[in-house]
Amino acid sequence: MTVEKQHICAELVPIFNQLDHDSLVKISQITQHQVVAKGTQVFSPLMADRLVILAKGQIKVYQLAATGKEQLLRIMEPGAFEGEKALFTKQETTIYGEALTDSTLCTLSRTAFQELLLTYPTISLSLLEDAADKMTQLEKQANLINIESVESRVATYLLDLMKVTNQTQVMIPMKLKELATFIGTTPETLSRKLKKLEEAGLIERQGRAISILNSENLEDFY
Incomplete structure (x- = not known):
C-alpha cells in the first residue's frame, strides 16, 4: 500500500x-x-x-x-x-x-x-481533550440509563441528537438493536416506544431517520 x-x-x-x-x-x-x-x-x-x-x-x-x-x-x-x-x-x-x-x-x-x-x-493535549469527551459521553449514558421511563430515555436521546446536529431531522448513528442496548432496554420495547412517539405526533420515522416535529412536547417525556 x-x-x-x-x-x-x-x-x-x-x-x-x-x-x-x-x-x-x-x-x-x-x-x-x-x-x-x-x-x-x-x-x-x-x-x-x-x-x-x-x-x-x-x-x-x-x-x-x-x-x-x-x-x-x-x-x-x-x-x-x-x-x-x-x-x-x-x-x-x-x-x-x-x-x-x-x-x-x-x-x-x-x-x-x-x-x-x-x-x-x-498530541498529548489532544488526547486529554478526547479522554474528557469520552468521559462526558459515559456520564450522559449513565444518566440516560438511570431515567426510569424508557420513553423518557428515547426522548432524551433524540433531543440530544437534535442539539448536537442543530437540526430537527436526525439520523440515529447505530442500528436499533445497538441503540436499545445503549439506553438499557430491548429492541422490541424501543420499537414500541418509537411508535408511541410517532402516534403522539412528536416524531416521524423512516428507519433510522427521525424528524422531530414537536421538541417542546417531546421534552415532557423527561
Missing part, C-alpha cells in the same frame, strides 16, 4: 490535525493497516497494547457486565480511535470492539505511539 493511501488514517484523526503534511506522512510510515470482516473482534482485554484507528466502516465498543451481557459504550466512525489508555498504563482494559461492517483499520504499537508523543508533544 502506498504512503499516499496510508496517509488517510493520520489525516482522519483529530489528535493529529495540528501536524503538517510531512509529519502526517511520517506517522503513516509507522502505521500498520488491516482490513477486517464484519463480526471480527478488533480489540479486547487480551489485545490492548495498540492504538486502533478506524479508517473505514463501523466498530461497536462495549464492555461486559458480570452477567456476561453486553453494554454498548459507543459506535466508532471513521476517524475515531481506541486503545490510548492501555498505551499509557499497564492496567487491564475492560472494553471490546467488534466490526459492525467490513472495516479498514490503522494501528500503532505501544512503542511507536510513545515515541510519537515524544516527537509531537502537542
Whole structure:
C-alpha cells in the first residue's frame, strides 16, 4: 500500500490535525493497516497494547457486565480511535470492539505511539481533550440509563441528537438493536416506544431517520 493511501488514517484523526503534511506522512510510515470482516473482534482485554484507528466502516465498543451481557459504550466512525489508555498504563482494559461492517483499520504499537508523543508533544493535549469527551459521553449514558421511563430515555436521546446536529431531522448513528442496548432496554420495547412517539405526533420515522416535529412536547417525556 502506498504512503499516499496510508496517509488517510493520520489525516482522519483529530489528535493529529495540528501536524503538517510531512509529519502526517511520517506517522503513516509507522502505521500498520488491516482490513477486517464484519463480526471480527478488533480489540479486547487480551489485545490492548495498540492504538486502533478506524479508517473505514463501523466498530461497536462495549464492555461486559458480570452477567456476561453486553453494554454498548459507543459506535466508532471513521476517524475515531481506541486503545490510548492501555498505551499509557499497564492496567487491564475492560472494553471490546467488534466490526459492525467490513472495516479498514490503522494501528500503532505501544512503542511507536510513545515515541510519537515524544516527537509531537502537542498530541498529548489532544488526547486529554478526547479522554474528557469520552468521559462526558459515559456520564450522559449513565444518566440516560438511570431515567426510569424508557420513553423518557428515547426522548432524551433524540433531543440530544437534535442539539448536537442543530437540526430537527436526525439520523440515529447505530442500528436499533445497538441503540436499545445503549439506553438499557430491548429492541422490541424501543420499537414500541418509537411508535408511541410517532402516534403522539412528536416524531416521524423512516428507519433510522427521525424528524422531530414537536421538541417542546417531546421534552415532557423527561
